[in-house]
Amino acid sequence: MLADPAAARDGKQFAALGKEHRRLSAIVEVAGRLRKAEDELAGTRELIAVSDPELAAMARADAQSLEAEIATLEVKLKPLLVPRDPVDDRPAIIEIRAGTGGDEAALFAADLFRMYCRYAERHPGWKVEILSLSDGTLGGVKDAVIKINGENAYGEMRWESGVHRVQRVPATEAQGRIHTSAATVAVLPEAEEVDVKIEDKDLRIDVFRSSGPGGQSVNTTDSAVRITHIPTGIVVSQQDQKSQLQNKLRGMQVLRARLFDFVLQKQEAERARVRKTAVGTGDRSAKIRTYNFPQNRVTDHRIGLTLHNLPGVLDGDIGELLEGLRLAADEERMAG
Numbered sequence: 001m002l003a004d005p006a007a008a009r010d011g012k013q014f015a016a017l018g019k020e021h022r023r024l025s026a027i028v029e030v031a032g033r034l035r036k037a038e039d040e041l042a043g044t045r046e047l048i049a050v051s052d053p054e055l056a057a058m059a060r061a062d063a064q065s066l067e068a069e070i071a072t073l074e075v076k077l078k079p080l081l082v083p084r085d086p087v088d089d090r091p092a093i094i095e096i097r098a099g100t101g102g103d104e105a106a107l108f109a110a111d112l113f114r115m116y117c118r119y120a121e122r123h124p125g126w127k128v129e130i131l132s133l134s135d136g137t138l139g140g141v142k143d144a145v146i147k148i149n150g151e152n153a154y155g156e157m158r159w160e161s162g163v164h165r166v167q168r169v170p171a172t173e174a175q176g177r178i179h180t181s182a183a184t185v186a187v188l189p190e191a192e193e194v195d196v197k198i199e200d201k202d203l204r205i206d207v208f209r210s211s212g213p214g215g216q217s218v219n220t221t222d223s224a225v226r227i228t229h230i231p232t233g234i235v236v237s238q239q240d241q242k243s244q245l246q247n248k249l250r251g252m253q254v255l256r257a258r259l260f261d262f263v264l265q266k267q268e269a270e271r272a273r274v275r276k277t278a279v280g281t282g283d284r285s286a287k288i289r290t291y292n293f294p295q296n297r298v299t300d301h302r303i304g305l306t307l308h309n310l311p312g313v314l315d316g317d318i319g320e321l322l323e324g325l326r327l328a329a330d331e332e333r334m335a336g
Helices: 005-009 011-048 053-081 102-122 153-160 244-272 310-314 319-335
Strands: 092-098 127-135 141-149 162-168 179-189 203-208 224-229 234-238 287-292 297-300 305-307
Touching: 005 011, 011 053, 053 319, 092 102, 092 153, 092 244, 102 127, 102 141, 102 153, 102 162, 102 179, 102 310, 127 234, 127 244, 141 153, 153 179, 153 319, 179 244, 224 244, 234 244, 287 310, 297 310, 297 319, 305 319
Parallel strands: 162 287
Antiparallel strands: 092 141, 092 179, 127 141, 162 179, 203 224, 224 234, 287 297, 297 305
16 A cells, blocks of 8 residues: 555555554564464474484473564564554644642643653654643742654653642741642543534633743733633633734634543443453552652552652653553453
C-alpha cells in the first residue's frame, strides 16, 4: 500500500500507513527471530541423540540456551500482537491543576509541569507546546495545559491521569510539619475535526480582559476567551495569546480534546464493567501516585511500584514508572 502512488499523494493516509508499517515491522522482526530459534532448537535436539557424548553434551547446552531465548521472544511478541488503541498515536494534551493545599499545591503543580516538560524534551522525536499557563504565588502554577507531539505520545502518557499527592514540609512552614497537598492531571488525546461534531448553537463564547502579568495587548483589550459547551457543561478559558482569535482557536482545540475524552471515558466505563482494570481508567478523582519528600520516595499505587529517586523523578526521569504502567496495561489487554 505504501508503494501505491495514490497513497503517496494523500499525506494523511501515507502517514497512517507509515505508522502501521512500523508497528508491523516490529512484529515481523521478533517473529522472525522466534522462528529461527525454533528451527535451530529442532536441529539441536536431533544432535542430542547422537552417540558422541561430547557432541550430545554440547547440544544439550545449546538446547537449554535456545529454550530460554524462545521463552523470552514469546513474552516479547505477545504484547505486540494485541491490537493497539487507535488513539495511542495522537498528540497528548496534559492538563495540570493545583488541588487541595493552597500555595503548596500550586508549587507541586509547578513541579509536575516541569517534570512532564523535561521528560518530553528528552524523549526522541517529541516536542512540547505550552497551550496555557496560569501562574500562582511563590512560583507555583494554578493550572497549565501542554501539548506533546510525537509518536505514541498519548499512548505513553495516558496513565498519568488522576490525583498526584505530595508529602513534604512547605517552605512557609515554621514548625517543620509535613503537609499533604495534591494536584490533578488529565491526559487527553488530541481530537481531530472528524472525531467530535461541535454545533455553533451548543457554544456560548464570552470575551473578557486578560489577567496576570502585563505585556503588549495584554490587560488592555478584551482578548481572553471563555467557551462553554452547553450540552456537557464543559468550560474552557484561554488568555495566553495576544489576539481574541488566537485564544479562541486554542480554546477550541482544548474543548475538542475534552469532548473527545468525554466520549472515550464513557466507552472505557462500559468496558470496565465487564473486566477489572490493572492500571485504572484514568479517573481524575483516583489517587494514583504519592511523592514523599522525607523518605525520598515515589509510589505508584496502581502497580505497587516504589522508587527512591524523588529528585530524579521530578527532573523528568519517569521512564521506569511509565514502563511499569505500560506492562500492566499490556497484561490486562492480553488477559482480555
